Amino acid sequence: MRNRNSWIIFAALTFLVALIWVAVTAVGSLRKTTVSADVAKAAAPMDPTIDVIFLKTLNARS
């Protein structure tokens, strides 16, 4: 009886470890980004405005 229980516990623990394995690898694949650093740099937002008023002020300086 005791030997039988050990087998059940061993099988249940194996199943649990397999479940945790699947969960951990799934979370790992979700966290891993597929965008390369170069693409991320190219896609970084930029502000297209140029302070023309400041340039005009600068131009007016003698």
Add this chain to the structure above:
Amino acid sequence: MSITDRYQRYYTYLEPVVADPLVRGYFSLVASLFLIAFFLIFALSPTINTILSLRKKIAEQQTTIAALDAKISALVTAHQNYLSAQPYLPSLLAALPDSPMPQTATTTLTNVASGSAVILGTAQFKDINLSAAQYEKAASPTVGFTFSVSGTMVNVRQFVTALEGSRRYIRVNTLSIAIKDNLNVTVDGRAQAYYYAKQK
């Protein structure tokens, strides 16, 4: 001797074990758990990972495409803004040259002094990095200089104001004033002319 007779003893050993109803019930349970665990690790896990990584890749690529579209329209707007600001760029380059350009600082100093009717006694520049390798790595992109002018208080004040308002971007850091007589003063100053070196 038949095959059944030959392996008779194995059946004999397994028979009492298999005959036990508890063993029959638990064996299927234990075997199922092991089988599910095996398939979880070697079949289900790679499939789930592939599905999740593909979904993430699609979402990230859609985000990247949207960001790149926004960047392209921003670049078009920036180009139009640059074209409209192009006439003012020489003034910007004069205010912040891309190298130390001590000669323009000197010209500014002498022109402002003569324009303000003060006498420029001394002007001293020191530690100017003239090679691109040095000034591009400089921690402070400035050309420091000291000067000494003498004239009336009004003219000296005008000189300092005009120096800070000149085309070359110059900031006066310190001033020490010595009164010569009732009208004239001598001013020793320390100032910095800025430049904008491209960082490599």
